[in-house]
Amino acid sequence: MAKKAEEKGFTPTGVVYQSTKLPKPTSKTHDKLGLKKKDLLNLYESMYRQRRFEERAAQMYQKGKFGGFLHLYIGQEAISTGVVQALNDDDDLITAYRDHGFALARGASSDECMAELFGKATGISSGKGGSMHYFKLEKHFWGGHAIVGAHIPLGAGLAFANKYNGNDRVAVCFFGDGAVDQGSLNETFNMAQLWKLPVIFVVENNGYSMGTAVERHSAGDLHKRADAYGMKNDIVNGMDVFTIIDKFTEVAKDVRKNQNPWFLEVRTYRYRGHSMSDPGNYRTKEELDEFKQTDPIERLKTYVSEKKLVKDDEIEEITSRINQEVLDAIDFAEESDFPEPEALFHDVYAENDFPFVK
Amino acid sequence: MAELQFREAIRAAMVEEMRRDESVFLMGEEVAEYDGAYKVSQGMLEEFGFRRVIDTPISELGFSGIGVGAAMNGLRPIVEFMTFNFAVVGIDQIINNAAKLRYMSGGQIMIPIVFRGPNASAGQLGATHSVAYEALYGHIPGLKVVYPSEPGDAKGLLKTAIRDDNPVIFLESEQMYGLKGEVSDEEDFTIPFGVAKVKREGNDVTIVAHGKMYHVAQQAAKELAKDGIEAEIVDPRTIKPFDMKTVIESVKKTNRCVIVDETHPFCGIAAEVGFQLQRDAFDYLDAPIQRVTVPDVPAPFAKNLFDLWLPGPKQVIEAVNAVTYRS
Numbered sequence: 001m002a003k004k005a006e007e008k009g010f011t012p013t014g015v016v017y018q019s020t021k022l023p024k025p026t027s028k029t030h031d032k033l034g035l036k037k038k039d040l041l042n043l044y045e046s047m048y049r050q051r052r053f054e055e056r057a058a059q060m061y062q063k064g065k066f067g068g069f070l071h072l073y074i075g076q077e078a079i080s081t082g083v084v085q086a087l088n089d090d091d092d093l094i095t096a097y098r099d100h101g102f103a104l105a106r107g108a109s110s111d112e113c114m115a116e117l118f119g120k121a122t123g124i125s126s127g128k129g130g131s132m133h134y135f136k137l138e139k140h141f142w143g144g145h146a147i148v149g150a151h152i153p154l155g156a157g158l159a160f161a162n163k164y165n166g167n168d169r170v171a172v173c174f175f176g177d178g179a180v181d182q183g184s185l186n187e188t189f190n191m192a193q194l195w196k197l198p199v200i201f202v203v204e205n206n207g208y209s210m211g212t213a214v215e216r217h218s219a220g221d222l223h224k225r226a227d228a229y230g231m232k233n234d235i236v237n238g239m240d241v242f243t244i245i246d247k248f249t250e251v252a253k254d255v256r257k258n259q260n261p262w263f264l265e266v267r268t269y270r271y272r273g274h275s276m277s278d279p280g281n282y283r284t285k286e287e288l289d290e291f292k293q294t295d296p297i298e299r300l301k302t303y304v305s306e307k308k309l310v311k312d313d314e315i316e317e318i319t320s321r322i323n324q325e326v327l328d329a330i331d332f333a334e335e336s337d338f339p340e341p342e343a344l345f346h347d348v349y350a351e352n353d354f355p356f357v358k
Numbered sequence: 359m360a361e362l363q364f365r366e367a368i369r370a371a372m373v374e375e376m377r378r379d380e381s382v383f384l385m386g387e388e389v390a391e392y393d394g395a396y397k398v399s400q401g402m403l404e405e406f407g408f409r410r411v412i413d414t415p416i417s418e419l420g421f422s423g424i425g426v427g428a429a430m431n432g433l434r435p436i437v438e439f440m441t442f443n444f445a446v447v448g449i450d451q452i453i454n455n456a457a458k459l460r461y462m463s464g465g466q467i468m469i470p471i472v473f474r475g476p477n478a479s480a481g482q483l484g485a486t487h488s489v490a491y492e493a494l495y496g497h498i499p500g501l502k503v504v505y506p507s508e509p510g511d512a513k514g515l516l517k518t519a520i521r522d523d524n525p526v527i528f529l530e531s532e533q534m535y536g537l538k539g540e541v542s543d544e545e546d547f548t549i550p551f552g553v554a555k556v557k558r559e560g561n562d563v564t565i566v567a568h569g570k571m572y573h574v575a576q577q578a579a580k581e582l583a584k585d586g587i588e589a590e591i592v593d594p595r596t597i598k599p600f601d602m603k604t605v606i607e608s609v610k611k612t613n614r615c616v617i618v619d620e621t622h623p624f625c626g627i628a629a630e631v632g633f634q635l636q637r638d639a640f641d642y643l644d645a646p647i648q649r650v651t652v653p654d655v656p657a658p659f660a661k662n663l664f665d666l667w668l669p670g671p672k673q674v675i676e677a678v679n680a681v682t683y684r685s
């Protein structure tokens with residue numbers, strides 16, 4: 001009879017400390033990266049907007065103002081912000097359901113993003129998508145996808161069309177560490193490399209797939225999956241916006257010029273639970289506190305103030321302007337109308353008069 | 359009128375549309391260098407080159423999704439599945455992405471894509487290779503579903519499918535690829551979706567049959583005619599949208615209806631058509647509607663069991679006898 005102590009399990013067990021380890025940030029200064037004072041302020045503004053928007057969104061959720069799932073990006077804002085800075089405005093971005101930060105970073109308004117959470121017709125997806133399905137095509141932001149791993153081939157497809165049309169655009173496809181375990185990733189990597197697609201695949205390794213630490217759900221280093229396909233890959237510090245700008249500038253240049261894919265593993269951390277209902281019993285407080293010390297927004301603030309690049313009141317002006325902008329967005333969302341009942345049948349097909357079966 | 363094989367009609371539709379529109383391309387397993395597993399795409403590589411006729415690995419999930427992504431970003435892909443039995447591996451891309459992204463994006467995303475290839479059984483291939491999928495795809499809002507029975511319809515409907523701004527599931531049959539039929543010579547001949555065709559006129563019973571089963575219905579009708587029963591055959595041609603109006607008009611004339619359907623009975627096409635008929639034409643029916651389908655079991659291999667499984671003219675005649683109270 002097998003005794004308990006002799007029992008062998010399958011999935012590695014135990015609470016994990018240091019679920020994700022940060023590689024060194026770039027040593028390049030803002031000057032070296034070609035960033036002007038105006039750029040630094042813009043980076044701060046973008047990151048702070050994403051943070052403040054989600055803090056308020058969480059409050060509204062807790063007040064019961066809207067339903068559905070709500071996954072917060074808080075802690076990971078350097079990635080969306082740095083990538084948008086490094087890439088061209090017509091490069092194509094696509095991500096998973098933790099998508100508010102990307103939409104805002106790409107220039108969606110706080111109003112339309114908040115209204116979408118409330119399910120209003122003025123929302124970024126006309127109230128048809130909700131938190132996990134933001135889309136803003138005019139900004140080349142392709143969503144907002146909530147079947148884990150299912151948008152990885154879509155990202156390659158965006159790149160396929162760009163290459164087919166010879167338009168020089170690069171597609172960047174973000175997903176979580178959990179998505180690395182999907183077959184879609186492996187099928188897509190194979191074709192992307194075989195067909196030399198201009199796409200950057202990015203895993204935002206935040207240490208956890210829901211409550212399962214990376215080392216409990218994925219065998220081996222994530223970025224090394226690309227080695228099997230001969231795809232260029234690297235690990236990047238995702239808590240420092242300069243590092244993101246530095247790396248993505250270099251990689252995008254290579255992809256644009258040589259028309260080959262890349263796989264970047266960006267190490268980062270989410271401060272909040274997986275979604276609003278997650279008490280976070282799978283991780284330690286020490287780990288969380290440690291990562292909060294690396295906060296991307298504080299880091300940038302410290303940099304600009306230590307170097308005396310901006311005045312304190314310039315940061316304060318942005319902070320209070322964004323605080324107000326997000327409050328106004330809540331008013332906008334509350335005051336907006338829900339979609340008309342007819343909208344139920346709109347946009348299922350290109351023809352709104354499709355003969356739906358009754 | 360030219361006489362073409364089914365495969366030639368499908369090829370002609372693709373070739374014409376690819377000549378007409380640079381954004382149309384074909385991808386799938388063995389479509390290029392091998393000339394197509396069933397030779398549907400024969401010669402297309404030669405005309406259009408490797409940029410537009412693309413061999414894929416055996417990665418239905420991956421290449422379906424790349425097709426959807428390319429469609430989102432302005433192209434009009436034709437994705438060929440070696441058969442729809444293998445499309446199941448990539449069905450997430452069809453059901454969750456192709457069918458829903460327009461809706462979830464509030465109409466921002468357009469996905470003009472055609473998924474095409476052989477559907478349903480093709481002889482003794484065993485259970486995994488023998489499923490008729492039109493009911494399953496027909497169930498999903500956001501998809502259009504086409505299953506033509508003859509080369510002429512196939513060409514006109516495929517051209518419409520390629521020009522359609524929605525994802526279209528275009529179902530064919532291995533067993534029909536060699537079938538010959540008249541195909542319109544009319545330049546740019548297209549057939550609109552949702553328009554059924556009365557392909558045989560008769561006053562005694564309406565038989566609704568599409569795809570491969572249309573031919574079974576024709577055989578049965580020939581036999582029945584010898585007995586003085588004139589069946590009217592309605593081929594819906596497209597499953598979604600489905601032209602119930604033409605079916606109802608026919609039933610108002612014949613007052614009896616048999617639906618022949620290659621899908622399983624539960625939640626099948628016949629179930630839906632039967633429901634709508636009883637709701638909308640109840641007063642015109644002189645007998646309960648009957649259906650002929652494959653049974654509620656997977657396809658068997660053994661020849662004798664397979665013959666029991668697949669509907670043939672005999673079952674259709676029995677069903678007609680039932681609705682006409684002949685026995």
Ligand SMILES: Cc1ncc(C[n+]2csc(CCOP(=O)(O)OP(=O)(O)O)c2C)c(N)n1
Nearest residue numbers: 098146147148176177178179206208209210
């Ligand atoms: C195919 C699929 N399986 C399961 C889920 C449920 N689910 C949603 S998010 C998630 C965890 C994914 O974690 P990760 O990819 O690391 O992204 P993160 O939440 O850390 O951003 C799971 C299991 C899903 N949405 N889709």
Ligand SMILES: [Mg+2]
Nearest residue numbers: 176177208209
């Ligand atoms: Mg994760």
